[in-house]
Amino acid sequence: MSLIHRFIGFGAILVILSIVYASIVNSLLIMDANFFASNRFHMSLMTAVLFDSQTYLFALFQIMIMLVFHYFLGKEIGKFLETRREKTYLGVSVAVLVISSWVYVQGVHIWADATYQSYITTFTRYLPLFRPIHAKRDLARLGLIDSDQLREKNLSKEVSDSELLYPKTPLQCSNDVESKNVLVILIDALRPEMLTHEIMPNTSKLFNESSNFENHYSGGTSSRMGMFSLFYGLPSTYWRVFHDNLKPSLLIQQFDESGYDVQAISSSGLGSPAVLDRTAFAGVSKINLKPLSDSEVMSLQLTTDLWEESINQKNESKFFTLLHYDPPINEVNPDESIQIKNTFTRKDDASHNIEVFRYIQSIREVDREIGRLIKVINKQNLLKDTIVIMTSDHGYELDDYQTGYYGHSSNYSPAQTKVPMMMIWPGREAKKYSSRSSHHDFAPTLMREILDCSNNYSDYSTGNNLFDEKPWRYLIAGSYDSFSVLTDQKIIVSYGSYFEVRDQNYDLSEIEGSDYTDLEDAISDMSQYFK
Numbered sequence: 136m137s138l139i140h141r142f143i144g145f146g147a148i149l150v151i152l153s154i155v156y157a158s159i160v161n162s163l164l165i166m167d168a169n170f171f172a173s174n175r176f177h178m179s180l181m182t183a184v185l186f187d188s189q190t191y192l193f194a195l196f197q198i199m200i201m202l203v204f205h206y207f208l209g210k211e212i213g214k215f216l217e218t219r220r221e222k223t224y225l226g227v228s229v230a231v232l233v234i235s236s237w238v239y240v241q242g243v244h245i246w247a248d249a250t251y252q253s254y255i256t257t258f259t260r261y262l263p264l265f266r267p268i269h270a271k272r273d274l275a276r277l278g279l280i281d282s283d284q285l286r287e288k289n290l291s292k293e294v295s296d297s298e299l300l301y302p303k304t305p306l307q308c309s310n311d312v313e314s315k316n317v318l319v320i321l322i323d324a325l326r327p328e329m330l331t332h333e334i335m336p337n338t339s340k341l342f343n344e345s346s347n348f349e350n351h352y353s354g355g356t357s358s359r360m361g362m363f364s365l366f367y368g369l370p371s372t373y374w375r376v377f378h379d380n381l382k383p384s385l386l387i388q389q390f391d392e393s394g395y396d397v398q399a400i401s402s403s404g405l406g407s408p409a410v411l412d413r414t415a416f417a418g419v420s421k422i423n424l425k426p427l428s429d430s431e432v433m434s435l436q437l438t439t440d441l442w443e444e445s446i447n448q449k450n451e452s453k454f455f456t457l458l459h460y461d462p463p464i465n466e467v468n469p470d471e472s473i474q475i476k477n478t479f480t481r482k483d484d485a486s487h488n489i490e491v492f493r494y495i496q497s498i499r500e501v502d503r504e505i506g507r508l509i510k511v512i513n514k515q516n517l518l519k520d521t522i523v524i525m526t527s528d529h530g531y532e533l534d535d536y537q538t539g540y541y542g543h544s545s546n547y548s549p550a551q552t553k554v555p556m557m558m559i560w561p562g563r564e565a566k567k568y569s570s571r572s573s574h575h576d577f578a579p580t581l582m583r584e585i586l587d588c589s590n591n592y593s594d595y596s597t598g599n600n601l602f603d604e605k606p607w608r609y610l611i612a613g614s615y616d617s618f619s620v621l622t623d624q625k626i627i628v629s630y631g632s633y634f635e636v637r638d639q640n641y642d643l644s645e646i647e648g649s650d651y652t653d654l655e656d657a658i659s660d661m662s663q664y665f666k
Contacts, residue, residue: 154209158201166194167263174658175298175665176372177263181629184646185655245270249280251413256379264631266616269407275425298376300666301385302595308389309587315561316454316521317390317585320508321365322501323358323403323461324543325527327351327555329498333476337506342525342557344565348601351556352610352621353529354574357544358409360613361528361554361574366415368578368596371613372661377414384415385595386578389586390455391418400441401459402427402434409459409528416457431463432500439504443511460504462497469493479533490541491533519561522585526577527554536641547619547626548641552612556601571606571623573598597660609653611660620657625650 170178244267247255259267274280322338327349330339354364360371366384367377376382391397398421405411406424416422427437442458469492479491512518532540532550543551556572575598582588583600592599599605610621619628625644626637638644646654 150209154202154205157205157209158198161205162194162197162201164263165197171263174662175376176661179629179631179634181627181634181654182658184634185651185658241268244268245274249274251381259379275406298380298665299382301382301664302590303664304590304594306385306389306595307589308393308582314393314453314585314587316517317395317456317581318512318517318521318523319455319457320505320523320525321362321457321459322498322525322527323459324529324531325462325498325501325555326530326550327553328478329495330555331476334495334498335502335505337502337509338525341505341509341523342559344559346558346560346563346566346568346602348556348568348572350569350571351526351554352549352552352571352573352612353527353554354610354612356529356547356551356612356614358528359615362409362411363414364574364612365526365528365577366411368575368592368598369664370575370597370611370618370657370661372611372618373664374414374613376665378410381413381417383417383419384578386581387415387455388418389582389588393586394452396449396452396454397421397456398445398454399423399457399459400438400445401457401461402431402438403459403461405459431461431466435460435463435500435504436507439507439511442508446511446515446517458508460501462494462501464493464497467493467496467500469496472496472499475499487534494531494533518559522561523559525555525557526574530554538641544614546637546641547612547614547621547628548637549639552621568601568604570604571610572601572604573607573610575607575610576601609657611657620654622650622653627654 167178170182243255244259246252248267248269256267259265329335330342332339353361354369355361355371360374363369363371363374363377366386367373368386387397397416397419399405399411399416399419401409401423404425404427405416405422412422412424427434427441438458438460442456445456446454469489472492472495475492475495477491477495480488512521512523517523529543530549530551530553531543532545532548534541535550536548538546540546540548540551545551554574556577575596577598579592579596579598580601582590582595583592584602597611598607608622612619612621617628617630619626621627624639625646626639626641627646627650628635628637636644636646636650
């Protein structure tokens with residue numbers, strides 16, 4: 136305010152605007168503190184639409200009190216500034232202090248995040264509007280840290296999870312059950328429409344006779360949130376607290392405790408942006424954080440090579456393996472897929488078609504590796520005692536709605552949230568499932584069907600068993616700085632300070648009728664696993 140006064144004077148309009156602004160901000164902070172105390176996450180405009188009339192009256196009363204307080208405060212500050220004849224550098228000093236404090240706080244968080252100091256990272260979640268910076272990958276690239284060494288050093292540390300009620304009751308699982316091996320093939324950014332004989336001949340052949348969940352959705356539009364929803368079976372809004380507390384997925388933890396050899400191999404690395412080293416696989420040593428090669432195509436090949444080497448050395452122990460293939464979209468030649476039959480190209484739209492062909496060709500590169508994977512599976516005769524699962528972390532938009540969107544993490548349309556989910560399950564009849572399912576159902580399915588956990592699914596997940604065919608009424612999906620509530624008709628997206636409502640064609644719509652009930656239940660899901 137002192138800086139503004141220096142350049143444009145201390146007029147009545149500036150005083151009024153300053154008083155109103157400060158009163159609203161402080162009132163919102165008080166409301167947010169109360170909301171956070173009850174729900175363990177910060178309020179947004181979307182949650183505010185669900186407040187009752189008494190809450191709004193309280194907010195109005197709070198603002199009136201703040202207006203009076205800031206009026207007298209502003210009056211005293213104004214008198215102080217008017218009586219000072221000499222030039223003051225108060226505004227400059229305050230600005231320098233604020234900027235220096237921000238740099239210091241972000242610097243401390245960057246260091247704490249990179250070195251697995253959870254006692255610092257857990258605190259930032261309590262600060263409204265605070266967006267911490269993560270730079271672990273950059274620090275490693277500059278040679279300032281060794282992320283693999285730091286992670287190995289911190290694997291044995293006991294981490295407090297006093298914020299979480301996860302699970303709600305102790306797990307009741309049978310460690311002696313005769314279970315099958317599990318191989319999860321996760322192809323990054325894979326749309327279900329790519330699973331054709333023309334585009335992915337090897338993959339479509341492998342999963343020709345499988346349990347195929349044809350109406351399946353991820354719980355995120357980014358790798359980070361999509362994988363979180365898959366392995367935890369929880370809304371992505373919990374990601375930060377699990378990340379900050381280094382709390383692994385119960386699914387992965389239970390496989391480990393049941394004597395499985397647990398490992399994850401990723402062509403692009405499971406450090407940043409997926410951050411599985413701090414979340415789902417936090418207690419697992421066999422996981423690579425960095426890309427396997429500087430070349431994306433070579434990384435794909437190395438993923439298969441490493442798994443083949445690992446499977447050749449297997450003893451009698453059961454295994455749970457995640458193979459993550461990231462399509463090399465930056466290295467492929469789109470011209471190689473021009474003749475491939477697809478439903479996305481457009482007549483007389485060369486720039487769009489290049490994006491389509493580039494995506495398809497990158498998927499075909501992954502399919503080549505699936506072909507190599509099939510040879511290893513057949514050679515080792517794994518299909519008799521191994522459940523093979525193929526899915527993705529999120530979809531990939533190809534300007535489906537004529538809005539100019541390509542890729543992911545830009546909206547919550549079905550193009551970016553719908554993903555394949557196929558399972559080759561020895562002893563289970565191949566079948567197509569048409570009811571709506573989600574990544575939230577994945578963990579409960581494996582926990583019940585493989586690990587023989589008898590708990591209610593709600594003890595550790597908001598999902599259900601996939602084979603029960605219980606469709607979701609609403610689904611919470613997230614990205615880096617937003618989340619959405621998907622219903623059968625609406626897509627309600629919260630960006631914090633504002634929200635928007637879309638229909639299934641991603642046209643603007645409005646909240647109405649049962650949408651309010653779905654939002655209230657979704658907010659309950661977003662808070663029930665906090666203590």
